[in-house]
Amino acid sequence: MRRTTSSTRGGIIDVYHERIGFDRAALIKHIEGIEDNLMEIFERARKEERPTGEVADAIAEERFKR
Numbered sequence: 001m002r003r004t005t006s007s008t009r010g011g012i013i014d015v016y017h018e019r020i021g022f023d024r025a026a027l028i029k030h031i032e033g034i035e036d037n038l039m040e041i042f043e044r045a046r047k048e049e050r051p052t053g054e055v056a057d058a059i060a061e062e063r064f065k066r
Contacts, residue, residue: 013030013031
């Protein structure tokens with residue numbers, strides 16, 4: 001699996017918000033949510049003794065199923 005860089009992810013977030021109609025407040029809320037997501041990944045990886053990439057993939061799969 002290819003890992004993306006933070007700058008690539010930032011570009012993806014920017015393009016997404018440009019496509020849905022740029023709203024600065026929505027963009028800021030999205031960016032601020034990144035910390036919560038990362039903390040969830042780190043905490044779960046620690047508790048489950050699994051690599052962060054594996055946990056991130058599992059969380060993404062869980063969210064897609066909602």
